Structure formats: structure tokens, C-alpha cells
Amino acid sequence: MTPLSLLLTLSALLFSLGLFAVLTRRNAILILVGIELMLNAANINFIAFWRYGPPDVDLTGPLFVLFSIAIAAAEAAVGLAIILMVFRHTRSTDLNRLDSLHG
Amino acid sequence: MRLPALIALWMGALSTLGWAQTTKAPPLLAPESWPRLPQRLVEMGLQAAKAPDWLVSIGSFAAAAATVVAVFLTAFALLSLIERKTLARAQNRIGPNRAGIFGILQPVADGIKMLTKEDIVPTKSEWFLHLLAPVLIVIPSILALSVIPYGRDWLPVPMELGMLFFFAVGTMTEIAVFIAGWASGSKFPMLGAMRAISQMVSYELPLIISAMGVVMLSGTLSLSGIVEAQAGFHLGFIPAWYVLTPWGFVAGFIFLIAANAESNRCPFDLPEGESEIVAGHMTEYSGFKYALFFMGEYLGLFAISGLGITLFLGGWQPPLPGLACVPSWIWFFGKLAVVIFFFLWVRATFPRVRIDQLMRFAWLCLIPVSLLTVPVAAIWQYSGGGALGWLLCSAILLIPFVILTVRFNRRMATSNRRYTFAE
Amino acid sequence: MIPLLILSPLILLAALGAVWKARPVHAALLLALVLAMIAVLYLTVGAEFVGLVQFMVYVGAVAILIVFALLITRPGDEAAELARRPRSLAPGLACVAPVLGLLLYAIGTGVPGEAAQDCPPAMPVTALGLELFENAVPAVLAVGVLLTAVLVGAALFARDPASKPQPPIS
Numbered sequence: 295m296t297p298l299s300l301l302l303t304l305s306a307l308l309f310s311l312g313l314f315a316v317l318t319r320r321n322a323i324l325i326l327v328g329i330e331l332m333l334n335a336a337n338i339n340f341i342a343f344w345r346y347g348p349p350d351v352d353l354t355g356p357l358f359v360l361f362s363i364a365i366a367a368a369e370a371a372v373g374l375a376i377i378l379m380v381f382r383h384t385r386s387t388d389l390n391r392l393d394s395l396h397g
Numbered sequence: 398m399r400l401p402a403l404i405a406l407w408m409g410a411l412s413t414l415g416w417a418q419t420t421k422a423p424p425l426l427a428p429e430s431w432p433r434l435p436q437r438l439v440e441m442g443l444q445a446a447k448a449p450d451w452l453v454s455i456g457s458f459a460a461a462a463a464t465v466v467a468v469f470l471t472a473f474a475l476l477s478l479i480e481r482k483t484l485a486r487a488q489n490r491i492g493p494n495r496a497g498i499f500g501i502l503q504p505v506a507d508g509i510k511m512l513t514k515e516d517i518v519p520t521k522s523e524w525f526l527h528l529l530a531p532v533l534i535v536i537p538s539i540l541a542l543s544v545i546p547y548g549r550d551w552l553p554v555p556m557e558l559g560m561l562f563f564f565a566v567g568t569m570t571e572i573a574v575f576i577a578g579w580a581s582g583s584k585f586p587m588l589g590a591m592r593a594i595s596q597m598v599s600y601e602l603p604l605i606i607s608a609m610g611v612v613m614l615s616g617t618l619s620l621s622g623i624v625e626a627q628a629g630f631h632l633g634f635i636p637a638w639y640v641l642t643p644w645g646f647v648a649g650f651i652f653l654i655a656a657n658a659e660s661n662r663c664p665f666d667l668p669e670g671e672s673e674i675v676a677g678h679m680t681e682y683s684g685f686k687y688a689l690f691f692m693g694e695y696l697g698l699f700a701i702s703g704l705g706i707t708l709f710l711g712g713w714q715p716p717l718p719g720l721a722c723v724p725s726w727i728w729f730f731g732k733l734a735v736v737i738f739f740f741l742w743v744r745a746t747f748p749r750v751r752i753d754q755l756m757r758f759a760w761l762c763l764i765p766v767s768l769l770t771v772p773v774a775a776i777w778q779y780s781g782g783g784a785l786g787w788l789l790c791s792a793i794l795l796i797p798f799v800i801l802t803v804r805f806n807r808r809m810a811t812s813n814r815r816y817t818f819a820e
Numbered sequence: 821m822i823p824l825l826i827l828s829p830l831i832l833l834a835a836l837g838a839v840w841k842a843r844p845v846h847a848a849l850l851l852a853l854v855l856a857m858i859a860v861l862y863l864t865v866g867a868e869f870v871g872l873v874q875f876m877v878y879v880g881a882v883a884i885l886i887v888f889a890l891l892i893t894r895p896g897d898e899a900a901e902l903a904r905r906p907r908s909l910a911p912g913l914a915c916v917a918p919v920l921g922l923l924l925y926a927i928g929t930g931v932p933g934e935a936a937q938d939c940p941p942a943m944p945v946t947a948l949g950l951e952l953f954e955n956a957v958p959a960v961l962a963v964g965v966l967l968t969a970v971l972v973g974a975a976l977f978a979r980d981p982a983s984k985p986q987p988p989i990s
């Protein structure tokens with residue numbers, strides 16, 4: 295197994311774990327945990343291709359990871375602010391109970 | 398419980414090793430390189446014994462880490478005595494004077510007391526996280542101490558990204574404080590941890606932003622590079638430290654305030670304000686674990702003061718031209734003593750602030766002004782630092798100062814506060 | 821290669837814990853551990869700047885935010901979570917398995933067999949900075965605008981609409 299395929303496998307498994315968390319968890323904050331795992335899996339791919347892929351003089355991989363980290367921070371901040379607001383209205387972060395628009 | 402904590406602590410100290418690289422060697426017995434003597438002796442001993450290269454480097458790093466840890470643990474013991482003596486002097490008391498002459502053995506007595514106390518783990522706590530927290534508090538402080546250049550020849554771990562590393566490991570403290578508060582399983586630690594985290598997150602921003610101008614002007618993230626950028630003297634006797642420029646003065650002052658808040662010291666010691674929430678996140682700790690918290694706090698204070706000295710006060714550079722013959726690490730520790738004394742003085746002088754004042758001060762005063770120092774640093778750079786630069790930069794920085802002063806004075810003057818219970 | 825072989829299973833184990841732990845705070849702390857170990861992974865493959873930034877932003881900000889939100893919302897009901905487990909496990913696996921299978925198939929067939937570079941490619945900070953502020957300026961500006969908007973927006977969102985006016989400072 296080459297380092298590249300090792301890192302790619304790691305990232306695929308991390309992505310699947312994150313997806314599993316997003317699909318099965320009911321607590322909105324823990325769904326955010328799953329999303330962070332998926333984002334990090336993508337970042338690992340960028341770094342893996344930069345390090346073990348064909349030579350990359352423009353540093354595209356690390357640059358993209360830096361942007362992705364910045365956007366992930368923004369996403370977490372907004373997501374948690376929304377969750378707090380929802381919590382204030384419903385006293386719950388359980389997504390199954392957010393059914394007030396239910397017909 | 399005490400032994401695993403001790404072992405984990407030493408693992409943390411030794412993990413600094415992985416970061417280290419060797420530097421070139423000046424003469425062995427010059428006063429300049431006395432602090433590196435243990436490291437050199439270990440290296441020479443291992444080489445004489447025909448040890449393989451990786452063993453030599455590991456041994457060398459172990460010795461370097463051990464030097465730093467030994468120096469700062471001694472400094473910690475001394476400071477715990479000096480702090481009590483200084484505070485006592487400020488409050489017209491005598492302070493510790495029973496153990497040894499002038500109470501000089503007080504740290505030893507305290508240490509023995511701490512080590513022999515019973516280690517209480519609350520039944521409602523999670524024992525593993527409860528054990529992990531004090532260890533996680535001490536490790537980042539030691540890691541942060543390992544990248545600071547203490548002298549011309551004494552930089553335990555040379556790193557190109559030293560400043561970034563310092564701030565990155567510093568963030569570990571917040572998680573540790575949270576774990577301490579949560580794992581204790583009771584109210585006061587939880588409240589203290591929430592206060593501490595919100596305070597640390599708020600004050601980390603001005604801390605990092607005020608360091609930005611230094612990085613811009615010196616053009617490097619390496620701490621030794623920043624010290625070298627502050628070498629030389631203006632007009633033959635004024636040192637070229639960043640604190641002696643308009644933006645550097647303001648940024649340095651903000652750094653000082655934020656560092657004070659970041660290390661949870663009075664007047665920003667709400668997370669562990671005794672009269673409000675017992676001891677904050679440390680309430681449920683006793684014995685050696687409590688001592689670890691105490692140690693982590695003081696080592697963090699040393700580390701952040703050391704960073705401030707490196708960024709703004711010229712690191713190990715001497716303050717006057719003819720003094721380069723004195724070993725450079727003496728200058729560093731002299732400046733460290735001055736800065737720490739300033740912190741003690743502040744602690745003895747100011748009353749504790751309230752939590753809303755604390756937050757408002759960070760977000761409405763420190764962050765805007767520290768953001769302003771970044772463009773002002775650029776203006777300073779391009780104006781060449783002459784009389785014009787002084788005039789322009791001071792004018793720009795005076796505007797928010799005047800506005801904030803007027804605003805806060807007006808607010809302070811009137812209006813009784815109505816106390817309500819926390820919801 | 822050896823550090824990667826050591827780190828990868830650890831990351832996966834911690835991530836599994838973050839996904840599987842019923843107690844929310846444990847899951848969040850394990851997520852912090854995963855993020856920290858990914859930072860170490862970046863450091864070991866030579867992307868030092870990225871690794872330290874990852875540590876600072878993810879462990880210092882994102883994990884703290886998540887933990888803090890958990891404290892404020894105080895999610896309980898571990899028993900309900902554990903009771904729901906058996907029912908959600910099968911559909912979850914059924915959805916994840918094809919994705920994982922596809923990814924692993926792509927990795928198995930598409931990746932060249934031999935490593936392309938032996939030593940880590942250089943990533944000096946100055947080169948990264950020049951690249952950021954010369955070629956990627958629009959992206960940097962866009963991220964700056966985004967982060968400012970997020971700062972203001974999150975502050976507005978999180979403000980309690982029903983709260984009384986703040987007491988005066990003093």
C-alpha cells in the first residue's frame with residue numbers, strides 16, 4: 295500500500311463515518327460533528343495529493359485547505375448560532391421535534 | 398492517581414523533543430552558552446560512546462527540554478514566594494516568614510504539603526477526564542516555553558513557525574479547562590469553566606491581532622528572527638525595540654492586558670474568583686492535581702510574558718549599546734522579572750472586574766484598537782519611521798483613545814446599577 | 821510511512837468514538853481529539869503551516885464552539901439515544917455502504933501504484949504568503965468578507981431577542 299492510497303483510504307473512511315453521523319444522529323450539534331469529520335476528510339485528500347501526488351509548484355493543495363479551514367470555522371459559527379436560536383424557541387436541539395411546519 | 402499524572406507530565410515534557418533540531422556550536426564554557434551546557438555534555442557523552450545519530454539527537458533534546466523545565470520550575474517556586482511577599486508588602490503585611498529566613502523555604506513547605514495531601518476524586522466525576530485535565534493544562538505551557546529564544550545561543554527548539562506554534566498550543570488550554578470543569582461533575586467547576594473559556598476566547602483575539610504588526614514589520618514568524626529584527630539602536634542609544642514605536646507601544650500595551658487576562662490573573666481572575674465561585678474549574682481538585690493547575694498557570698504566565706518580551710521588548714537584546722558583553726539570557730530574564738513584577742503590581746492594585754465589563758472591554762475596546770494597530774504598522778513602515786511617521790501614527794492612534802475615554806467616562810459618571818439574579 | 825500507519829488507525833478509532841458515543845460531550849471531545857490528530861498528520865507529512873492552522877482553528881475555535889453549544893443547550897436523553905440505536909443502525913449503514921464502496925473502488929483502481937515523491941515538497945511560508953496575496957487575492961478577499969459577515973450575523977443571531985437592555989457599564 296502506498297502512502298497516497300493509505301491517506302485516501304483514511305479519508306474515505308472518515309467521510310463515511312461523518313456521513314453515518316449525519317444520517318443517524320438526531321441532535322443538531324452532533325450532526326455538525328459529522329459535518330466537520332466530512333470536511334476534514336476532504337482536507338486530508340488535498341494534503342495527500344499535494345504531498346504524494348504529481349509535483350505541485352503552485353501550492354494549490356495547501357492553499358485550498360487553508361480556505362476550507364476558514365470556511366469551516368465560519369460554517370460552525372453560523373450553524374451553532376442557528377442551533378442556539380432554534381433551541382431558544384423549542385427548548386430542544388432534537389431535529390425530530392422541529393416539526394411545527396408539519397401539515 | 399499521583400504517579401500516572403507525574404508520568405504523563407514527563408511524557409509531555411519529553412514530547413517537546415520531537416520538535417527540536419540542532420544548532421551550530423559556539424565555545425563550550427562561554428557564559429553566553431552556560432544554559433546549553435547540559436545539552437552539550439549529553440551530546441558529547443553520547444558521541445564519545447559511539448551512539449547512533451537518532452539516540453544522540455533524542456538525548457540532546459531531552460537535555461534541552463530538561464533545562465527549560467528545571468529553570469522554569471525553579472522560577473515558579475521562587476515566584477510563588479515573591480508574589481506572596483510583594484502582595485503582603487502592598488497590603489502592609491509581612492507575608493510568609495516562618496519557613497527559613499525571610500520565608501525562603503516556603504515553596505518547599507508548600508510543595509510537601511501539596512504532595513502529601515489526599516487526592517480526592519468526586520464520585521460524580523469521570524475519573525479519566527478528571528485526571529487528564531491537569532496534565533493537559535501543563536503540557537501546552539511547557540511546549541510554549543520551548544520555542545522562546547532566551548539568549549543568543551539558547552533557543553531550546555528552533556522553529557520557523559515559532560509564533561504560530563506558540564498560539565496553536567496555547568489553544569489547548571481552553572479544552573483542558575473545559576474538561577476540568579465538566580469532568581468534576583458539579584456546579585462551580587462548570588460555571589468557572591464557562592467563564593474561563595469565554596474569557597480566553599475573547600482575549601485571544603486582541604492577543605493575536607496585536608502580534609500581527611510585529612510579524613508584518615519583521616517579515617517572519619520565527620521568534621529568533623523577530624528578535625534579530627529588533628537589533629541596533631536609534632541615535633546611538635535608543636534601542637530599536639518595537640515597543641518604542643507608536644503602533645508598537647499601543648500593540649504592546651494591548652498585548653500586556655490580553656496576556657494578563659489570558660493567564661487568568663487579577664483584575665481578570667473571574668474564572669476562579671474565590672468570593673464568587675470558590676475556585677472555578679479547580680474547585681474539585683486537591684493535592685498534586687491542584688498543584689499542577691497552579692503550575693500550569695504560572696508556567697503559562699512565564700510563557701506569555703516571554704512571548705511579549707520577544708515580540709515587543711527586543712527579546713535578549715541589551716537595552717544600551719555598550720552592554721553586549723553581558724550574556725544575553727541575563728537580559729531576557731531581567732526583562733522577564735520586570736514584566737512579572739508589573740503583573741504583581743497590577744494584581745495588588747486593581748479590583749476584580751465584573752463579567753459583562755470584562756467581555757465589553759475585550760470586544761469594544763481591545764479588538765477595535767488592536768485592529769487599528771495593523772494598518773498603522775503598515776503606515777509606519779512606509780513612512781520610514783521619521784518625524785512624519787511619528788506624527789501620523791500617533792494621530793491615528795490617539796483618535797480612538799480619545800473617543801473611548803470620553804465614552805467610558807460619560808458612562809461611568811452616572812446611573813446606579815440594578816442588580817438582578819442570573820437567569 | 822510509519823507515522824502514517826500509526827496515526828491512521830488512531831484517527832479512525834477516535835472518529836468512530838465521536839460518531840458512536842451516546843453522551844454528546846464525549847462525542848465532542850473525541851472530535852477534538854480527531855481534529856488534533858489530523859493536525860499532527862499534516863505536521864508529519866510536511867505541511868507544517870497547514871497543520872498549525874488546523875490546530876489553532878479547529879481545536880481552538882470549532883471544537884470549543886461545539887462544546888460550548890452543548891453546555892448551553894444541555895442535551896440529555898442518552899437513554900432515548902441508546903434505545904433508538906438499533907433502529908437507525910441498519911438504514912444508516914445501508915446509506916453509507918454504497919458511498920464507502922464507491923470511494924474504495926475508486927481508490928483501488930484509480931491511484932497509481934508507486935509513490936511519486938520521496939521527500940516532502942517544500943512549502944516555505946513566504947511562498948505560501950506570496951501565493952495567497954498575489955494569485956489568490958480574490959479568494960482571500962471573499963473569505964475576508966465572508967468571515968466579517970459571519971461575525972456580524974452570528975452575533976445578531978445569538979443575541980437574545982427578548983432580553984432587557986444591558987446594564988450600563990460601570
